[in-house]
Amino acid sequence: MLVVMNAQATPEQVKAVCEHIEQLGFRAHPLPGAQRTAIGITGNQGEVDRGNLEFLPGVADVIAVSKPYKLASRDVKQDDTVIRFPGTDAVIGGGHHIAIVAGPCSIETREQAFAIADKVAAAGAQFFRGGAFKPRTSPYAFQGLGLEGLQIMAEIRERTGMRIITEAIDAETLEMVVEYADVIQIGARNMQNFSLLKKAGKTRKPVLVKRGMSATLDEFLMAAEYVMSEGNYQVILCERGIRTFADHTRNTLDLSIVPAVQRLSHLPILVDPSHGTGKRNKVVPLARAAVAVGADGIMVEVHHEPEKALSDGPQSIYPEQFETMMNELEQIAKVLHREVPRGIHAGTATT
Amino acid sequence: MLVVMNAQATPEQVKAVCEHIEQLGFRAHPLPGAQRTAIGITGNQGEVDRGNLEFLPGVADVIAVSKPYKLASRDVKQDDTVIRFPGTDAVIGGGHHIAIVAGPCSIETREQAFAIADKVAAAGAQFFRGGAFKPRTSPYAFQGLGLEGLQIMAEIRERTGMRIITEAIDAETLEMVVEYADVIQIGARNMQNFSLLKKAGKTRKPVLVKRGMSATLDEFLMAAEYVMSEGNYQVILCERGIRTFADHTRNTLDLSIVPAVQRLSHLPILVDPSHGTGKRNKVVPLARAAVAVGADGIMVEVHHEPEKALSDGPQSIYPEQFETMMNELEQIAKVLHREVPRGIHAGTATT
């Protein structure tokens, strides 16, 4: 932490700030400059509360230097985290395999879910996504099938082998999701629902955390840190677009966060171009871009009859588009010396 | 809802869209223009899913016309909602009284809480705020005193008469908050925690909903709608700053939402200049601005020793500043023919 003094700060004020820092149990290092003095603080294990310093006489600014996350940081763990799915060859993370997660926004009926699952499994998806509990902006909109939706997805796993990713929205639904799914999804609107993050951290299932609509990189990693601080280190991040003034897409997909996360953290990061754009004709181009930028995987909404979908129809792609996309992603992955595995198999992944 | 066709759309495409609309059970009204044709849709009670229309051949855009909220809208209830506090003369809403909510960010100790409560009560606050359950960005930061904090605040109500506003962060804490507090606060990070909103809607205590950091006006009112859709109509809105690129304050306080809400909704709206700015020296100026713009009240953090506060010290004002502020707000309120009540009294409010 660094305290920057005003240009007019007196030597007495500088001294008083240094003494204050020492009283807090830290070391103060005054650095007189041409225009103003800065004071470095060392000896603090974590964050020093700015409130202790920002309003002392003569202080112009207080600047944080250390990052607030620990367990999510490459400082603590240098090797990539790889999430494995016992009994299968599927992995998420590790820099070689591109994980493909596909399925409808919501599980609407057994027929719809199976129709879509069969298509995406045939095209090679290893993970199936589908909402059983839907956080909808309107209380009057379809809220999901609930438990029945989870049971349908468990059957899909039986039938196709695909591992299941689905969202939990509170303590009750989390318990059910843990029972039926392979990965617990925490949605963008709950990225700072710290109570839910902690509860997910007490489970031993992998947790996929979607980036909040206005989350900075630090906040995004802190959400992962909440899960990890409870002992669950199997966290997957997912960029899904941020809220900006731009009105030509539903959100603005921020692909630059992929290399930024990979520099600071060992956790895998996926990209969701469906929520990231909100428009079918932009999903495949942005999925290609996500693989090209180096993402560890793609999460995409597929629907065989999007015009009849109960939610997010306009951003769901057709199964035929999904198949074409898989081929394109495979070729782009090769340019980065990566691989898009086709289908899930019994066994153990070699990464 | 309005469907806008491409300039090159053929008459057959227009016809096909109209037929599609009619099949959905609505009426289609084609409106040929100089450049392109638009098709109005009527007969829909709620929102028509765009997914049904946006991708038909020849369609350029689909525009929503009706607002998604009902119970929160002045269309449904024209008179201002006034929240009353039985046995007292305090009210929130109604266009005449400015409600003043003050207290520390967190309840840290009984001594701290009482010291601050006595000061703000003496200066005339009718409502006391204090966090018992704190949603902190870092899992390693102080998380609040929990139940003990609630009990301290209940004592403060006994002693000073002030009504208590405090945050619930999940189902468990909601139950406790309902038991001890007068108003349930839903924090900005939980504004789209729909599960929590519904649970708050099942209680019969007033609910204060803070605006999410990236919430549009529609989404803000939809959060209120979630609470109201469960039968609890006592909702108070609170602007607390939005996330923008501007870096000179912690958030950007959006005061224009006050007249915007008042035009569309009957619900009262407060302003929180503490979170809205994050900087002590900006809290009082923005509090004055909030009363001048027409807000129904102010929610402000006060601490007698902010440099020792366990959270949000830099944005807490001193009790002496609070007192001066009360005098300034009183005078500004008069310019709008409003009143800042001083102290809470037994009886019934006359609005």
Place this chain on the structure above:
Amino acid sequence: MLVVMNAQATPEQVKAVCEHIEQLGFRAHPLPGAQRTAIGITGNQGEVDRGNLEFLPGVADVIAVSKPYKLASRDVKQDDTVIRFPGTDAVIGGGHHIAIVAGPCSIETREQAFAIADKVAAAGAQFFRGGAFKPRTSPYAFQGLGLEGLQIMAEIRERTGMRIITEAIDAETLEMVVEYADVIQIGARNMQNFSLLKKAGKTRKPVLVKRGMSATLDEFLMAAEYVMSEGNYQVILCERGIRTFADHTRNTLDLSIVPAVQRLSHLPILVDPSHGTGKRNKVVPLARAAVAVGADGIMVEVHHEPEKALSDGPQSIYPEQFETMMNELEQIAKVLHREVPRGIHAGTATT
């Protein structure tokens, strides 16, 4: 400037960075911390280009400490800048007088301009605004009367005494504006048109710089610095709303920049609630808020027939609203021990 090293940086890397800094002619101050080492840089008069440091091995981050502006800073000049208008008692800045600037968006006809000018002068405005050269988003929209508009405003000054503020959009129009107007306005879209800022800096007329739609506080002050670096120190700042995701107003008026500017700079700052909201029914509430927050003045669009205005009709207030507003602003100013002067008079201001 501060260089933050990685947690794993080796002592050799720290040493190499220090040597690099010394080679650049500065002093390096290594500060070993519990988690990582930071290196303070002193001896630099201006900004050290980060490019020199950010990519050395072991470097995690480079943090700027000094502010880039000099002449606009209170570090250099502690007393408020007061802009005077020779031969009159009008001033902008100085913390006591609230300057009121009013008039139509565009000068459309002599009749329109005089009708509005007479109304706002009668209500006490000291400054008249009106566009002769309009930067319109569409090339097909009304672009202003040009020279004729300037001549009409010069006549208005003759007749009413009000000083004239109008926008220049390039070198040619700047020359004309200097000849006819009292204050040169640089519009939000040109806030980083550095060529125009420099040219305005070479004149000796006061320059009003409107904040760009996505300008940070630093960039806003740097635009003023551009003008001042050419020797023209009479700069007035004007907040007019920033671009955010919020869609209930045309822009989001950022009133917190008023105390932020006043802390860092000696320059006066006005607020424009017309462009800041884009909606007539929000102009007066936000004008009140601007005075309450401590702005040095208000710039507002007034039109006697806004429904016929060639530009910005929906955000123009009626002359009767302007009159009522003046009375409200006067009373709010008193709460801050300030004054809204009524009318412009021969003589010299005493501030």
Place this chain on the structure above:
Amino acid sequence: MLVVMNAQATPEQVKAVCEHIEQLGFRAHPLPGAQRTAIGITGNQGEVDRGNLEFLPGVADVIAVSKPYKLASRDVKQDDTVIRFPGTDAVIGGGHHIAIVAGPCSIETREQAFAIADKVAAAGAQFFRGGAFKPRTSPYAFQGLGLEGLQIMAEIRERTGMRIITEAIDAETLEMVVEYADVIQIGARNMQNFSLLKKAGKTRKPVLVKRGMSATLDEFLMAAEYVMSEGNYQVILCERGIRTFADHTRNTLDLSIVPAVQRLSHLPILVDPSHGTGKRNKVVPLARAAVAVGADGIMVEVHHEPEKALSDGPQSIYPEQFETMMNELEQIAKVLHREVPRGIHAGTATT
């Protein structure tokens, strides 16, 4: 254009609005709905000023339907615009060739410029970029070599064959740029400098317009429209990142605008990952993503000694990175059945 009435609007109010529309010379089409009435307007060639309608009694909202741009729209010209460079086989636009523009941020010295030019030409770039007139945030920063910089670039064209793209910042520099360069660049900060856009529209050189930091898609296309409205139809768009709250990159690169532009407009669109990220280690990943999303080309900063660069060093890549990138882009382009031409040759492009 569509006028939406309040739910409580009376039949008289609806009638009055219709009459008002008819008086303006348009046709009104009332559409009574279950909740409220909407009124469609037809017969308007351009935009109806909302000011005429928004404040009539009973009106809730006015919604624009037509797009404001004409010449830039696919409605007017369906085929892609292809910019050709006489005497060479280079093109920008047309959906098959990926144009590669590379060079330093600023021309600093003849040696620097030639060193970089030789490297990028050898790696296959067809276009050379370099700033002679630099719009810098600080008036104290290096402002470019001016005319000398242009002359150096003209020599580079002679020597390497690469076509030259460089920025003009006002009328004077535009004249010089037209004389020496092949493409006139209008920078992001001048995207709404309408005076400059019109002047560029009067030349007959291709104009590359960079997206403003807070420009919507409509505003971006309107900037192109300004150039085109003066008779110069050779406009190239360039996405270079927008300003958001995200602080891990200098700007947020908005790749979704590429398919959005391609849907609405026939103009080519490039992507600049250097300004779009501001960080060297993110430039190549985002360049790959830009080709994968379907951009018509890439504009990238290259410097052989970025740590000594006078501007934008940290976002410039090394010549070796550029070479590797070219190979990656070539392979990704193939996935989209496109081509990255290597080197510029005499002749005529076949597209």
